[in-house]
Amino acid sequence: MKKLVVFSGAGMSAESGINTFRDSDGLWEQYRIEDVATPEAWKRDPELVQRFYNQRRKHILSAKPNAAHLLIAELEEFFDVHVITQNIDDLHERAGSSQVIHLHGNIRLAKSSGPNAEYSTEFYPVEGSEQDLSKHFCKDGYPLRPHVVWFGEAVPAYADAQDCVQDADIFIVIGTSLQVYPVAGLIHEIPAHCSAYYIDPKADQQQLPPQFQKIVMTATQGMQHLKEWLEQQH
Ligand SMILES: NC(=O)c1ccc[n+]([C@@H]2O[C@H](COP(=O)([O-])OP(=O)(O)OC[C@H]3O[C@@H](n4cnc5c(N)ncnc54)[C@H](O)[C@@H]3O)[C@@H](O)[C@H]2O)c1
Structure with missing residues (x-):
């Protein structure tokens, strides 16, 4: 997988x-x-x-998981899916995702x-x-x-997240302004062969490595948009 x-x-x-x-x-x-x-x-x-x-x-x-949380959970049927989130909510888990790293706590x-x-x-x-x-x-x-994890505190889960992205085949960044370090640095840790996407309504304003394709959409629209392509990849 x-x-x-x-x-x-x-x-x-x-x-x-x-x-x-x-x-x-x-x-x-x-x-x-x-x-x-x-x-x-x-x-x-x-x-x-x-x-x-x-x-x-x-x-x-x-609150309830939205269609994008649900689509990500459903992808476990076809991929070895890992979620790394900056969110302190548990909506990925409630949608059914089974491998979630919380960088900023829960x-x-x-x-x-x-x-x-x-x-x-x-x-x-x-x-x-x-x-x-x-x-x-x-x-x-x-x-x-x-x-x-409060501002100024260490991010102990970052090392696990770094390990996790280093052998990713597909990397999808969703809904982050990439302003909070060190976690924003993760986008530079993916391998050269990895297909990388950035879904965000303000994606066109973001400076990203050339490996990334920008999808200027909300999370639910963007995941729906990628779904067809993803179905051909597994
Ligand atoms: N749900 C939560 O748990 C929650 C909520 C607020 C903030 N936080 C914390 O805030 C910190 C801030 O960093 P951040 O980058 O995650 O948030 P941020 O507020 O800095 O950036 C949010 C990003 O989401 C985008 N966005 C807005 N609506 C969207 C939509 N419908 N679909 C997709 N993208 C959309 C914005 O354009 C922006 O780039 C994180 O550390 C996180 O822990 C967590």
Whole structure:
């Protein structure tokens, strides 16, 4: 089976009703990054940060996978499909994708807020949408914090993602502005023989290596557009 790797960003879930970060109606228009998504914010006001992620979780739980998530999951019949996502939602898994790497964490999980939490490998499932600082603790006694990689923190899953793309036959990038490093660097790690696509309504504004074909469409339109071609490849 050929190896097909999907690399998704916030635009992947936009048609499921989950806001992107940098579009004009995106999340960062409503919140300052420093107030909610940094280790310093957690130190300063953990209640505010917890509330922000409780809202995100509630919204994500009420959202459904869109046609693009579903198409990617269906491709497992024909390809060895791996998904690498920057999203903290679990819509790829709920669509049926079985091999998903979360570069920036998974909001359905929590972890310790103690020292070195960014490298923690012990995760706690979150029941429902609410985490409470005064009720939810990890084994070492620290309050649980969301399993999210905050700005300024290490990205421990990046090495797995690098390994994953290095022998890809087909690479499809969907709905990411490629502004967040180190993960945006993944597009330079694919092998020379790999067929590479970039699906994004703003694809024509993106500087990409010549190996990439740009598809100026939304995630659902772009995956539908590629489907016929993909069916001839396996
Ligand atoms: N769903 C989520 O879990 C979620 C939501 C928002 C942000 N984030 C986080 O935000 C960070 C920001 O990076 P990013 O590049 O993923 O997001 P971004 O907001 O920087 O970029 C979003 C991209 O999606 C494109 N887009 C908008 N609508 C689209 C659609 N319908 N179909 C396809 N593409 C569409 C935009 O043109 C843009 O290029 C990531 O680290 C991610 O963890 C996650």
